[in-house]
Amino acid sequence: MKERGLLIVLSGPSGVGKGTVRKAIFSQNDTDFQYSISMTTRKPREGEVDGVDYFFKSKEEFEQLIKEERLLEWAEFVGNYYGTPIDYVEKTLSEGRDVFLEIEVQGALQVRKAFPEGLFIFLMPPSLSELKNRIVTRGTETQDIINNRMKVAKEEIEMMDAYDYVVENDHVDLACGRIRAIVTAEHCRRDRIALRYKKMLEVE
Ligand SMILES: Nc1nc2c(ncn2[C@@H]2O[C@H](COP(=O)(O)OP(=O)(O)O)[C@@H](O)[C@H]2O)c(=O)[nH]1
Ligand SMILES: Nc1ncnc2c1ncn2[C@@H]1O[C@H](COP(=O)(O)OP(=O)(O)O)[C@@H](O)[C@H]1O
Numbered sequence: 001m002k003e004r005g006l007l008i009v010l011s012g013p014s015g016v017g018k019g020t021v022r023k024a025i026f027s028q029n030d031t032d033f034q035y036s037i038s039m040t041t042r043k044p045r046e047g048e049v050d051g052v053d054y055f056f057k058s059k060e061e062f063e064q065l066i067k068e069e070r071l072l073e074w075a076e077f078v079g080n081y082y083g084t085p086i087d088y089v090e091k092t093l094s095e096g097r098d099v100f101l102e103i104e105v106q107g108a109l110q111v112r113k114a115f116p117e118g119l120f121i122f123l124m125p126p127s128l129s130e131l132k133n134r135i136v137t138r139g140t141e142t143q144d145i146i147n148n149r150m151k152v153a154k155e156e157i158e159m160m161d162a163y164d165y166v167v168e169n170d171h172v173d174l175a176c177g178r179i180r181a182i183v184t185a186e187h188c189r190r191d192r193i194a195l196r197y198k199k200m201l202e203v204e
Contacts, residue, residue: 012123013153
């Protein structure tokens with residue numbers, strides 16, 4: 001039987017650079033994690049493509065998915081729903097492939113309950129002023145939303161104890177390197193109990 005893949009969860013406050021770091025990780029050719037595309041009721045931003053960046057859903061469609069228990073986790077974040085389709089995650093892990101989720105903090109805490117064996121990484125800004133700077137320079141949000149996101153960000157940073165690792169996103173390349181190193185180390189740690197190595201001993 002194939003061993004299950006590793007569920008990797010990258011979370012952290014809005015604007016810290018989760019999307020940027022995730023895209024940088026997946027742009028590297030030797031990345032062999034599978035990205036789980038989320039569902040959202042948020043309107044697409046310019047350049048975003050349905051089925052690539054998100055599966056864009058109406059509020060009614062999303063509520064139906066919740067009712068049918070087709071989401072591993074979901075959260076309402078600054079006025080929109082976001083959620084992870086459960087079928088893709090289960091299928092991919094059972095094929096022995098690693099799944100990578102990039103989600104906000106409430107959702108990550110739900111996943112921790114469902115998958116305590118997952119690898120939970122909190123992406124940390126170098127400072128709160130740098131976090132605000134990143135949200136402002138991205139230019140996708142109004143002043144009201146920025147203030148709201150900063151308030152939520154402080155509450156989210158308080159939740160970092162629930163994670164296995166904290167990675168500072170000072171420079172995108174450095175943050176990616178740290179995440180890849182953590183995943184590699186986690187695989188090596190789990191290899192201690194891996195069936196394929198135990199089986200080696202059975203061969204005369
Ligand atoms: N709980 C949960 N959060 C998600 C999911 N997909 C994306 N998010 C998070 O929702 C938040 C808002 O995402 P988005 O509107 O794309 O804005 P941005 O990430 O700040 O550019 C971010 O913190 C995302 O990481 C999901 O499936 N579940
Ligand atoms: N290490 C970094 N240094 C400087 N700017 C960054 C860094 N990482 C991300 N950014 C910028 O910060 C803004 C927010 O990043 P984004 O990936 O959208 O955050 P999140 O997905 O966590 O909300 C973007 O304008 C992005 O280019």
